Amino acid sequence: MPIILGPNRYGKAETRLVRVTRDGATHHLKDLNVSTSLSGAMEPVHLTGDNSAVLPTDTQKNTVYAFARKHGVDQIEDFALLLARHFVGSQPTIHHARVEIEEYAWNRLPVTRHSFVRDAGEVRTCVVHHDRDGRTTVVSGLTDLVVLNTTGSEFHGFVVDEYTTLAPATDRVLATAVTARWRHTGETPSHASSYARVRQSLLEAFAGTYSLSLQQTLYAMGERALQTCEEICEVRLTLPNRHHFLVDLTPFGLDNDGEVYHAADRPYGLIEGAVLRQDAPDAAFAWE
Structure with missing residues (x-):
């Protein structure tokens, strides 16, 4: 009976990102947990250990941080879309990208511009899928x-x-x-x-x-x-x-x-x- 490779993906899980936006003396805070998963022409790496199609997971982590600096972070869905489209558009071996983000809320303390207290309650979430055929889906949540x-x-x-x-x-x-x-x-x-x-x-x-x-x-x-x-x-x-x-x-x-x-x-x-x-x-x- 023949044995074949089934569905697979790989990525960097739970990249912790805190982005401070300094608007003069008033600061704004974004606290995210970002996970990326990529799939595509990955048969060689699984079957023979050929890594030539693999974008390292460390690179995926670095991209999250670089994009936070270059583009800022506003709505988590928009940031996830930006990352997913970049991974698929920049690498010919990557055919599909999945980006999942959790956002933890911080509330500014009264009479301050740069002091915050962590909201221990709900967590905002999103999952974005984007593939080379142009299909994109966005799932928001909490x-x-x-x-x-x-x-x-x-x-x-x-x-x-x-x-x-x-x-x-x-x-x-x-x-x-x-x-x-x-x-x-x-x-x-x-x-x-x-x-x-x-x-x-x-x-x-x-x-x-x-x-x-x-x-x-x-x-x-x-x-x-x-x-x-x-x-x-x-x-x-x-x-x-x-x-x-x-x-x-x-x-x-x-x-x-x-x-x-x-x-x-x-x-x-x-x-x-x-x-x-x-x-x-x-x-x-x-x-x-």
């Missing part, structure tokens, strides 16, 4: 957007078998740490504006949906984002259910009418799904 409703959520009517111990709930705490990714249909005039509107849509749908299941909430969040933002065609959501259980206080002679909870970190329910426009163009590789 992780660790922690949200909670203290009421307005139920869960009942589920399958019951011999292993079921969960009691039906008609009023429960619903909490999750949202990971969301959304695919753009083409060029987006302002990634900053698009990101803000998608994020706000997700929050509004979470807060405004009377939830009979976390799956229902997931769909409502994706639907709201698509209705609000015409520039995106698909939203993928990962919603871990951060369970909150009422503590039994009867041994202490106390009642507990929805006031004292134990926040369990594991095991947890994990709800995942995609919401997309019916006519959304297929781009399965965009999510890889």
Whole structure:
């Protein structure tokens, strides 16, 4: 039976980049984690160890730093596109580039121009694909957007078998740490504006949906984002259910009418799904 080389790629993972823009006495900060992956005519390096087609991963790292100096860093999607197009356009053996960026937020301290505090909350993300045939996809997103409703959520009517111990709930705490990714249909005039509107849509749908299941909430969040933002065609959501259980206080002679909870970190329910426009163009590789 013949053996052949399958899909492959290589690159430099997690290049940490901090870019300070000095606008006089006022400084601006960008804190990124950049990962690059390249693929193309790589059969010789895998089969015989011939490195003549390989752009070293160290070079990819250096390109990230050089481009940050030459071009600056504004929106992470634009910086990722710049890098991906450079790698494919400058090297004949590179046919496809994937650039993934995480952005960590810093907030300027009051009454200062150069002092910052790290935002310990959500992380902004993007993944860009670009290939020699001119196909380009941009997937924006966020992780660790922690949200909670203290009421307005139920869960009942589920399958019951011999292993079921969960009691039906008609009023429960619903909490999750949202990971969301959304695919753009083409060029987006302002990634900053698009990101803000998608994020706000997700929050509004979470807060405004009377939830009979976390799956229902997931769909409502994706639907709201698509209705609000015409520039995106698909939203993928990962919603871990951060369970909150009422503590039994009867041994202490106390009642507990929805006031004292134990926040369990594991095991947890994990709800995942995609919401997309019916006519959304297929781009399965965009999510890889």
